[in-house]
Amino acid sequence: MKLLLKNATIIPVTEREGALRTFVGSVGIVGNRIVLVTTDAAEAEHFAEGGCRTIDCTGKVLMPGLINTHCHAAMTLQRNRADDIPLMAWLNDHIWPFEAKQTAEDIQLGMTLGMAEMVLGGITSFVDMYFEEDRCVETVEQMGMRAVLGCSYFDATIDQTLASAERAIEAARGKERIHISIAPHAPYTVSRENLIRGKRFAEEHGLPLMVHTAETQDEVKYVREKYDRTPVEFLDEAGLLDENTIAAHCVWVDEKDIATLAARGVTVSHNVHSNMKISSGAAPIDALMKGGATVTLGTDGSSSNNDLDLWEEMRTAAFLQKLTTMNPLTLHADDALRMATRNGARAMGYKEGELGVVAEGALADLILIDIEKPHLQPVADLVSDLVYCGKAADVETVIIDGRVVVENRRIAGLDLKTLYKEVGEAVARIESTR
């Protein structure tokens, strides 16, 4: 299977820092890899010889697919269920009763709806954290997305979750796009012993780990009182922090915590809309970047965002840092785009140059954007244009692992009307049995 993306305006995102370059060229894909990136039209023609699907990308922007490093995709079922109310009422009266009635099939349905939203918005990879992930391996495989599925546990559920993780590992065997991960919920909901047990399980099976870290002031207070440490110090002492760990949120981290996160090679998942909406706080992203930490972007779940839109996360991440530092030079558009692509690839466990860039040898996870829209014209700076004005709906075509998953804003093989109907019925059933 050969695919040529011809005459695109390419943002390769291959630069580690500074301004991102753009150029007009063509990209050749064989199987699931990019094998050619060229500005030479003759070379592109030569590639296409002997049978090759060609997409004319004239006037379109071609860039790496976006990578969402923290979400709870199945919670899409609970979107807008209980907004603008206090946290404990939200959990006690809405989220927990709903989840108690949810079946694995409901979770698959929520996952499918969440993936449909993500892929239509140019997200090609996501890192999930929820229950019944073993039951969702096939769901993700069918959608054609790339994912790290994090089996999440509290103290009470660690045994069943590790058993489910074993099943998930089996289910994902041979599925190159899907990886399994261990996901202890947080330092304030999982004991030190069970955090360590999860980490050992992850190491034994060669899996990454993810954990909510320093999300709220309450968490910092709890961990300080119980362990006399910050959440980052506590997790570090327990041996959870290394290059195989994603620490989600990191809102309340001090200078020493930042140095630790950077030194251990932990990936930070910044979830700016969620942190704002549920009043968690403003993460010190500028300081984390300057301190050498790898920062990526996540949407969090649909109950606290309320959508799965990385364009908005890029924009607001940049804008909020400019506000909290009171310096408009902080967090350039280029940085935001790097966070949402190549940095995200590192969080997913991919090596430099393997994902999140448009480069020969990289996996073919790519998106095409139509910039002939009033809100994207004129184009003075293409990266600023996309990061500060681009929208999920501007994504026209999505290629994952060399396969065209979205074309002209239609998802291959998915009937959305039927999906909405099934989602509506599932929600109605859950509500009626409360």
Place this chain on the structure above:
Amino acid sequence: MKLLLKNATIIPVTEREGALRTFVGSVGIVGNRIVLVTTDAAEAEHFAEGGCRTIDCTGKVLMPGLINTHCHAAMTLQRNRADDIPLMAWLNDHIWPFEAKQTAEDIQLGMTLGMAEMVLGGITSFVDMYFEEDRCVETVEQMGMRAVLGCSYFDATIDQTLASAERAIEAARGKERIHISIAPHAPYTVSRENLIRGKRFAEEHGLPLMVHTAETQDEVKYVREKYDRTPVEFLDEAGLLDENTIAAHCVWVDEKDIATLAARGVTVSHNVHSNMKISSGAAPIDALMKGGATVTLGTDGSSSNNDLDLWEEMRTAAFLQKLTTMNPLTLHADDALRMATRNGARAMGYKEGELGVVAEGALADLILIDIEKPHLQPVADLVSDLVYCGKAADVETVIIDGRVVVENRRIAGLDLKTLYKEVGEAVARIESTR
């Protein structure tokens, strides 16, 4: 001309406070007014008798068009021209040299592009503030939007601006959708004498006034040093603050300022993205609301936002208040929607019930939203759904003054391809003559 919008899910936004109600019903329009809002299908059928265009809105949401109370629409020409750089370099090296080369035709072109973006995103009315507004009256009339065009001046340009305002008043005569306004730039760029002169001119001609107010800490410092007052105290003492004034930004206002703004009936235009992007600060919107001020939403210009998207302004306005107050109960989705509709109507000078609501007797400025999208499903709370997840691209149909201006995302009578070409040529010409 009769128009029936049948079987829509209507959000009338008629409530002054609390949760906004929604219901399924039909809306009948005669000329430019809503004459019927009914849940009775027989009544709707009766209205349609004897010849009436009918739009079936089954499954669609019908709500008031959005009102953008502060923008510089023509600056769309300078979108993304110079982001992530210091303010003075931005002005000296980019904005001012560009504006010095700009012709009135360029400004009309920028205005048209800005309006195209706004109307496709469901904005039916806007309050503009720029130069050459007299030359833009016909441009706005042709697009079919409702607008207050603010003739903006510095000390050096007051004479020419007031002359241009006289021409603008003439040009707008008989055009019911277009109103002219006087717009002194700010307390730190216009002398007390010239602020008062502008206000007198406005009063003599029965015009509203708008002024940038307390946008930055530098402004507060300047006004304090020069007049020993806060910007609000200074403007109040000069007689500029009353129910005919829009104060844009109001980021740095204290308790006394808030009481003054509320007591004088001034409308505040909150521009949250602009305030974040150029590090102006976080306006105390919760305190302004609780203090009784009328708060509305504006996008500001495309150079500091960088788009004209009130869906994002609604969402971020709510999220940022939840963050700055560290209280997730602050600024409900319902409040954000009210700001962007009925409160905006008041800023435009319309009486209660005349604009910004779906009610019998109100002007027919309405939008239809397609909620059959993955990011808007399922619908647990329709207002939360739209405010927290809705996007400009979800707006399908836009009706202004009873006329269908956008249908299925196409603007009646506007060739966008030609517009992009003309915009590109204008920008290239301006750049080449620098």
